[in-house]
Amino acid sequence: MLGLQLGMTFANVQALFEFDSTSERRATRFLNSPRLIVDSDKEGSILLRAADMDNVVYDWQNILVRLIFDHGILKLMIVRFSKGDEAYRYQGKIFGKVGLGSQVSEMLEFAPLEYDDAEELFYSNGLKGLELGGSNACDLITNPSQIITSIRIF
Structure with missing residues (x-):
């Protein structure tokens, strides 16, 4: 999913998204995707947020992807969307x-x-x-x- 594989290291995923700090937020874009913010506030997870989604009241509403790591290894990938947000839907x-x-x-x-x-x-x-x-x-x-x-x- 997303060109990633379970078992990848946190450092490898950081390199793919071109960020190097767990406190960094960085804009990125995948092929045929909206502009995304790579958000990593701790080494256990990386969030991909819709950068331009309207009507976001709560911080969790623009999270499209969650990557969860255990001891620095990618263990879980979650993609989601809400009805009405079709422009921000993962296409895989x-x-x-x-x-x-x-x-x-x-x-x-x-x-x-x-x-x-x-x-x-x-x-x-x-x-x-x-x-x-x-x-x-x-x-x-x-x-x-x-x-x-x-x-x-x-």
Whole structure:
């Protein structure tokens, strides 16, 4: 995801984003993406924020990507978007077909999905290390047409 791989070191990711301080905020841009702010206030995480998103009331609302590190090693990547923020949606696709904004049910082509009520995420025993957030925080029986609002790779 994002051209990154789990297991990369914090230093390698810093180099890719061209910043060298955990207190630095730096503007960057990926191919076909909006302008992003690389925000790293500690060595355990890097946030990518939408630089130009309107109507941001709370600091967490413009976070599009979270990269979480454990002992300096990338362990978790999360991309998310909110309905109405399509211009800021990550464009990458799982298996080249399913991504943010796709219907959750489209993943059924690749594996059965289970819904975790406590975490409010979809997961599959057949797709280890992948979890999806849906737009209605419920299972597909309750709402079969919900869209993917977050993707977690771990």
